[in-house]
Amino acid sequence: MSLKKKSKSMGGFNIVTALVFVLLIVYALTLFIPAFWAFYTSFKGNLEYLENQLSFPKVWHFENLMTALDYFYVPINTGSDIVTYYIESMLLFSVLYSVGSAFFAALATCIVAYATARFDFRFNKVIYGIVIVTMTLPIVGNLPSELQFLKALGLYDTIWGMWICKANFLGLYYLIFYAAFRSLPKDFTEAAYIDGASNLRVLVSIAFPLVASTFMTVMLIRFVEFWNDYTVTLTYMPSIPTLAYGLYAYSFSTVPKISNTPMRLAGCFILIIPVLAVFIAGHKRLMGNISMGGIKE
């Protein structure tokens, strides 16, 4: 008992956590030092940066962030006109694209995982095989045929087309959902069935709410992935610039005022700040308890 008391009073400290604490501090430093460097460098003038890449700014150019905002635009040729999209439009596109894609990707994975976890059909083995094979198979040069498909189906250059395109059930997240559904006590659903509930009802009003936190977390992870993906505009939706594409265009921009390292870093912060804000505000909800068991067929 004394042991328990001690560990409680130390806030979970023991010899293992103490060692890990040191490791974590080192980790935090390796993260914070570069971030700190990037932060103060983004407030430097370019000449000062070239003179000394590591020193603190002598004069803090806070206007860099505003300049970055001003130059954060992408001209898109719509055929009839060249439309300049500024940051707010790109942000809107980014939100629509990343939240939507993340939602549908999570939904597709969740549904297939539920089906295979809840029902015992031989086809489950096929699904499992698909997940494993697609995870290991490197495919080369499929971009042209992918674009052909998207164009033929009328999904090219649309946001909802991307939602469909990204809504696959493959990968690690299938395994996570599978485990989540498997770990649900059967009693819940059995009781509902005895009460005469339909399969759909069980799924919607019992199973889904129980994995809601897993769903949110998986969605968050996918969201971040889509949020940072600049290639989607480049290849799949050329007239819908996302924020990540904006940063890509910005960082390769030849406008003299911004084509230097401090301004490029300032541009990076524009992309980071919104996600960071959402993340810090909602991390407790977003980083819910997800877990995954082993792979059981």
Added chain:
Amino acid sequence: MKKIGKVLCGLMGIVFMFGTFAACHRGEEDEPIRADQTQLTIGVFDGGLGSEWIYAIKEDFEAKYADVSFEEGKMGVQLRVSPSRSFTQTGMESNIDSFKEEVIFAEGANAQYFASRGNFLDITDVVTQPLNYDFVRKETAADGETQTIESKMSETQKDYFSAVDGKYYALPTAETFYCIVYDIELFEQNNWFFRPDGSFVTSVADERSGGPDGKTETSYDNGLPATYEQFFRLCAKIAEQDDKYIPVMWGGNVQEYVSSFLMALAADYAGVTQTELNYNYNGTMTEHITSFDGSGNPVISTDPVTITAQNGYELYKQPGRYYALKFLQELTSDTSYYNHLTATSASFTHKDAQGQFVMGKYRSSMQRVAMLLDGNWWQSEAKGVFNDLVAEEGDGASAQNRQFGIMPLPKVSESGDYTILQNTGYIGFINGKIEEGKKDLAKAFMQYCFTDSALREYTKTTNICRPVEYEMGESYNELSSWGKAMVDLHENANFAYQDSSSKIMQNYSTDLWYSPRLWLSTINGKTYTYPSKAMIDEQVTAQAYFEGSIAYWTESVWKNKFQNI
């Protein structure tokens, strides 16, 4: 779902916030669309060379057709510039079908590849009609240039750009190459020029040597090191004053610049015909190294070797390659000759190198750089640094007023003409999907870009030349010292082209001209990509590297790699 709602609300809040912040002040506003005119959209690769040159000719072109109606109810034309990074090989490969630009200036794109796929409009008439022929009005003007664009092109260019089916589909647009830039002012202050007898001058007025070409009448290279020996004597002299100057600098994260520069050195040694063998694989190699003698000197055989795409690996024996490596070996043999600490650093970019080169003059804390290894478009990229310096130091610091010159590549032993290896892939073309009604207008614009006056404007705004023949005339005096150097070389040097219609070049161009793949070399079971890294990191010698690249490119490797030639 409640949570998703909250997240969405949060993000929308930020959208709104950004909107209000940014809306109060914007970057350059676009010129509004003029509804009463026809729009012609010009796509231009969003890179170092920029699109300023289009704005420089925009007004004149628009004025030329101000009184012509191209669409019902509209009068005149408005040029719209659409910069994008998609106008390059990869971007065009996947997306050219959806490009809406009518005329496009691309970089790093293979003209023949797209022409044979049918993506480009046939512009044979643009190239072969006299420049005073008006495609819009269908008449030949009384004044204006009577020559054709074709007459401004070289034989190699004509062959290449008409190779698909005898018709022209694209035109070459930029004369770019890798070179050494030097700070004229710094050289003059320190008497870093050579006298005809090979000693250093003692004053600015002192008589200078004829430079690498040996001719005193071409004044732009007079006094510059003529040979490798002089070049490294110069490096030693610059490095004499401890830490004050760095003789040669390049960006540590762009080793491919050094690799491309070595190809330029090899080309300058080999001359046009022998260099172009590396791209057309059709001809006779006149010189090759067979072995090295006891004292490490190459044994050169003059037995002719017929080169085809089947035995392209033989070209790795060309002496020019060895001498280029030798140059690099000597340069890297002394850490005070180059920016040793940053020359391989991933955090030191070519823009950082340009910055240090340009601003060293104004910062005593920085080591000043005498020579920069870069592409000839470097001034466009360094525009930001120049602007910042002008704001601080006044007009004298501008790119227009600073004195920078090109250092023609020094020769291995004796002086001779210059051969410049021109980069490939800078092309202009008309989108094959252009509306019928705009074809003539697009042709007129394409043609307009190659009139002497437009060509001069191009050089004035970009400080480089278009790779066709034209006279700068009076405009020459308006150029910066760098621009003048570009024109001087444009007129006096021989140009070797990487463009070739050989099948091997069509199917494997990246492997044959793109620098990270040009200097593969296997030494003791290890394969190197960059001579610069091998020499700096592991003191590999030129001989070992040269032999290593012959060892890498065996007949079986070549045949395995290049299947469809």
Added chain:
Amino acid sequence: MDFEKIGRIFAKRRTKDLIFYSLLIALPLLQFCIFYIGVNLNSLLLAFKTYQGDDRYVWAGWANFSNLFERFSLLTVFRVALVNSLKLFFIGTLSGLICGLLFSYYIYKKALLKNFFKVLLFLPSIIPSIALVLMFKQVADGAIPAVLAAMGITARGLLANPDATFGTIIFYNVWVGFGVSVLLYVGAMEKISESVVEAAKLDGTGYFQEFIFITIPLVWDTMSTFIIVAVGGIFVNQANIYAFYSDGAEEYVVTIGYYLYKETVKTGAAADYPVLSAFGILLSLITIPLVYAVKFVLGKIGPATEERRRVVEKEK
């Protein structure tokens, strides 16, 4: 009880289940058929074709495979890349796994600043790689040499120094890769019932023993899934090398995944697609059995934990 009736009810339910099951997976499966099979079939068939120029391919049988094997014997890059891929897997995955588990244990134990660290470990996952790589390069090649220089040591940056380069890249990948795994480990650990741990403690187990003999076995399933996923990706993992070097990495940092990637995205890669496609299939033929084998082995070691759990619960 009327067994026949029950049987009928079950049979009826089974049919209903089957219909429902089919409805659930129909759309995702259709999506898979179109966007995976449909899109990729052509690319897979490329392995048996050869390039004729102008985007045309013709059948070539097994020629690409023999060409590939010839390449293996001719070029040094495959050997180096294989070694590097394995290094990346064994050093990178292993150290990532150990650190990930330790960090998760720390958070699970609710030790000092646990929420802070939980957020921190996830942070690299949300930063755009353009920014992250830029920052990392600057520190590895800019700040570290400068700091060393201030201490009187002349040294090149971690990425510039060929002896340190690959290690630095492995480090980078471990460094940015904790996010999801830590979330999952913590999730699994929090499912361990308090009483199991308490019971073990009464036995007088030390903290190291607790970590190794109780915590790890109980997250064994999660861990093995990660290992299996990592094995599956062993030849696909390009380890962010493209972000560091674009397509110009020196041979000593090349991994199989990077090699495949850069050869695929280079301009005018069409002529090389067939051989690369053959390479991709070959790699899968190695990896798929490997995945099943690893899964089998992990499963074999696994049951011990089930027993242990039972034993512990009995003691309680």
